[in-house]
Amino acid sequence: MDSSQLFGIAMIAYLLAAAFYLGLFLFKVERIGLVGTLLALGGTCAQTAAIGLRWHESYQLGVGHAPLTNMYESLVFFAWCTSCFYLALEYRFKTRIMGAFVMPCVAMAMAYASFSDRIDSQINPLIPALQSNWLIAHVVTCFIGYAAFAVAGGLGLMYLLKQSAATRPNRSGRGMTDALPSVQVIDDLTHKTIVFGFMWLSAGIITGAVWANEAWGTYWSWDPKETWSIITWFLYALTLHARFTRGWRGRRIAWLAILGFIAVFFTYFGVNFLLSGLHSYGSA
């Protein structure tokens, strides 16, 4: 068994998990949700093993390095972080239904990494610019932040759904969103997730700056990736301040969580594929 097969298994587990979580959302049968959780857990375990194996394989090829160095590996790592973060949240807050909003995103990231012809899944040796321990610190911190923001975006969506269902009296008896946690709980979770993500995004930007200074002699050069990461950071700082000091809650924060995730998404993908700069290893 090699790592790509294990990644395939993880991808299938995530796709099924997403389907079951959506099933839970639609039919509200708790057992369906349990299957979703087990699949997500299984997928995460398989992926953990796959990442470890890929790391090992890179050493066997004589180009050993942590599997965090190109678009494929970062997507996989993003999926893994998001899934881990989600499972921890599910365990802590006992709200399985969130999976319907998060797991599709994980499954999509994995499927895109595996099937897109823009993405090369080969293990390649590290070019000189990437040969630094800061690479690991930078990628790990950034992606924990991204994972949290992905979850926060999903929660924002969930909030809007729940709220629009609550304000519109239901005609057909029980609504789809009844099983969702109350708006207060979603709101609180969104906020906590954003706070967590903001810590890590800050750390990610900082480790990136230190690395840039080590490699190029400038900690900040306003290249598109850096700029978009600081735009994202501004946006979340704005969200936090609006909440702390202006008392924004609910709808507005939910929208900002979604907007924030769009910014994250653009920082990650848009910049690589649409703009040019030092970071665009993704298009190579």
Added chain:
Amino acid sequence: MTTTKKNASLGLFASVQLALFLLCLLASTSIIGTIVPQNNPAAFYVERYGAATARFFQLLDIPDMYNSWWFLGLLTLFAVNLIVCSADRIPQVIRLVRRDSLAIAPEQLEKFPLRSERHLVEDVPAAAARVTTLLRRHGWHARTAPLNPGLLCCAEKGKWSRFGVYVVHCSILVILAGALLGSSAVAHKVFRNPLFAFKGSVMLPEGERTAHIFAHKGGERLDLGFALRCDDFTIEYYGNGMPKTYRSTVTVFDGGAPVQTTDIEVNRPLTYKGVTFYQSSYHPFQEYRVALKKQDGSAATTARISAARQMDWPEGGVSYGIINRESQGEVTRRLKIWFTDNQGEPSVFWVNADQEAAIERPSGIYLLTIGQRYATGLQATKDPGVWLVYGGCLLMLVGLYIAFFLSHRRIYVYMQPDETGCHLLFAGDANKNKVGFENNFAQLINKLDSNT
């Protein structure tokens, strides 16, 4: 709070609305520079966007927008906002932190968000002992004071965490200050000393020495006060042809004498007297460096040759030349060598650049190494502000942790004697993570219940 005109503008700068507005503006305007390519020659913009748009861009400094007057102005406003806003609020926080928490009226306790009442069949001192032991056992620092007709106990945690926010705000200012200190514009205009902080580069051919570099902004020549010689530049490749290492071996000369010889690689810069040199580029010359010797050690030579040119080494009694090359761009990867000692047929063979080849000839074995001559491109930076920036970053992470994950929590227990013993009023509040605190509060009271 604003009565005079001066206070009105102060009020504006002390407002969070302005902060939100500025954050919004910074985020949205920053996008421009990621779409319009930055720092290209004027002609580029004319060609790409047309003359009228290009002129408009020049007017707004769009081609270098992150250094433009309006963007720096926005950042300045942001900093002023941050300073005024924090300075406006810090005194309140200091007052709050320094206030004696025991000096509180019983009526105020009624207004606490968390309250709970209990009755114990013992007198006030016994109840107080019980309560303070419990609180201390759970890590609370509990103090008591008489409050007619009973006793007030107060326990607090995380009082200082109220400053966390200001640590974050301060860290942003520290980072900005570090950026200013390391900026070449400030070095020019404020310190009037371009050598105080600069970014520049130099293209240094192998074997040559330089004591100056050229600034990126304006191409000004900057004298380092010491010299750098490039001894060697090499590129190593992986098996699949991807570059593995770019390495310059350099020697530093200070006061005319060599002081150190070091390798500079990407991600492994050299710092000497505050100036840091980074491997940033290279330039291959169409010229080759040859090292040739007899294996028995009786003779050796070095030479520089061009392609398709015969070279003679009379002491060794041989002639050689490059008759073909295999190149990637301007970088030669393999060379075809013609070599003769004028006895028998000449040897003709391929050899990799910079790899030693052993040539067996009737007159003995010769060892030949041939490689391209390069110039190494080094970036040279002096940034005295970088430690301030790093310090600010560290401060920010610490501050964010304090601001987000620590909270100021208070628990009051007001104990009053009554007919059958003692009445206890528990009151608590936290400035953050209220749900978590609510659980703590309830657990503490449960512990007390189960102990009695």
